[in-house]
Amino acid sequence: MSESLELITTSSDEGTLPLPEPLCREIYDKMLTIRRFEEAVLEIYTQGLMRGLAHLYIGQEASAVGICSALNDDDYLTSTHRGHGHLIAKGGKVDRMMAEMMGKVDGYNRGKGGTMHIADMSLGILGANGIVGGGMGMATGAALSGKMRGSGQVAVCFFGDGAINQGAFLESANLASVWSLPVLFVCENNHYGEYTAASDVTAVREHVAERAAGFNMPAMVVDGNDAVAVHQTAVEMVERARAGEGPCLIENKTYRYRGHHVGDGDPEKTYRTQEETDTWLAKDPIPRFARRMLKAGMVDETELESIDADITKRVEDAVTFANESPYPTADEVTDHVYA
């Protein structure tokens, strides 16, 4: 049995902000951009301007941003069906993302992929994914490639608590470990798959990160609503990976504030309790980080408001851009089947 894992959090120390100010500003900006972007997605979806399935990342912002703020531009990531946050955190442009949500030609994938498949190869974003566990092998392969090319690049594989029960996890984690590949397996444990509690379908003592022991890789259990804790953990693990010391498993404990996807009902009426949701709402990563910036004297209330206004405007502009972009023409349908 593995020794028990301690939760990595800086919550007892919220009076301080041990990161440089420009980084703090970037983290806050990215988290709030994700929040406002997802709120806009909710709105356009509800208005019928967007089709398909919209899986919102609201509540989990500190996980994507904490991890990606420890990466270089040319590092890789693989994402999931709940991928909008990962893309924004890695530098994805909200206007091109929004256009993709609506299936427009100016979208990242020229409208061919939609919400679950956005990629930006120039930013190392190898794609969101409609298949649960679908990115695990790819992240491992990207790390292998980086290692073989001697590029120093690392790969981050984001996945959910549900995905850790896919066979692909065992196969990828084992491969990454025996070959000492620079990959960070980042499990975003939001405690539910679609409508089933992780605890009902996952055989672990307490944390899914315990599984790392079986692959001889370090395990980190992190307060996933604490951007500082996530960032610091990621920095340490990225450094280790770049030094050739191999993969790790990071479990970010977090919560999605909305349903599994837009339009699938009120989770608090079915598979979760209001009480549970409320305890997580109290740990909302964005106000938590804002309070720390305030205490550290990096910003005041007025500036927080103007940051929000700027971001809101950027997202509104993205929606306008997407609305104005045309659908791809019919003849594009046969383009890109092959390279």
Place this chain on the structure above:
Amino acid sequence: MSTPERVITYGEAVREAIAEEMRRDETVFFMGEDVAAAGGVFKVTVGLLDEFGEDRVRDTPISEAGIMGAGVGAALTGMRPIVEIMFGDFITIAMDQIVNQAAKMCYMTGGQAMVPLTIRTTIGAGRSSAAQHSQSLQAWLSHIPGVKVAIPSTPADLKGLLKTSIRDDNPTVIYEDKMMYGLKGPVPDDDDYTIPFGVADIKREGSDVTLVATSSMVHTALKAADMLDKEGIGAEVVDPRTLSPLDMDTIIRSVEKTSRAVVVDEAYQSYGVTGELASRIADEAFDYLDAPVKRVGAMDVPVPFSPGLEPQTIPDEAKLVRTVQGLFHDVTV
């Protein structure tokens, strides 16, 4: 004397078939992702957990290979599992257990073993679900000896075929079109109502052309038949209902009458169900044919997300009508 009928939806047909078979045989059980407490992502299995309890209606981890393997193992050893794979696209993850294990057991063991496993999964595009949630992969398992395949187009066919498949001693797959769960239709009001595999159904009679159509395409073919009627072309719509075994007799008899055939299926056209059916018709009904057998399938492209691109990739009645008109070119021009 005829059995009374009730009108239910395609989705309700699933629920009724499973519930009736679970009442009838206590070795029948049902498992899949989010199927129990939530009643499935398409809400078609709501209520089964309440009636049968957690032992027989199981929410599983997201582990398609593992669930399918567990289904095969339970089926080998006295149970009759029904395994749901939420989207047919995800069946790829469970392929080894179906293709190399379940399908081969009976034969490889010289008839000692049987695998009475029912797999339910979905097919169908049309809701901007993009390339990994929209495929119609029915050809894949139809290719495999040892697996039986049903592809029902109506609530009555779905209910009858699903019940038969649960009672069958072989691995069977039911492909349900996710766009049709709300479709209503009459079903016989009889707990023992079943439909044998390998019996096609003539969904509409006609004397000038045979449209062999599967699943959602049966409805497309019926619409096309109405349009063709106005041009004086009588289309007969034949629904094979099961792809394996396949009722060629009914198809051949229809072609004998009409002398022309078009095959339509929602999957990628190349190397699929339409290819198999067309070649069998060309081969077995050659003497009756006045025109080449034509095929209509989806475009050979991954299903695109954009509402500006997706619709044209799926066969529709206009395309079917044009294809049929082409067969009458010599006569009408």
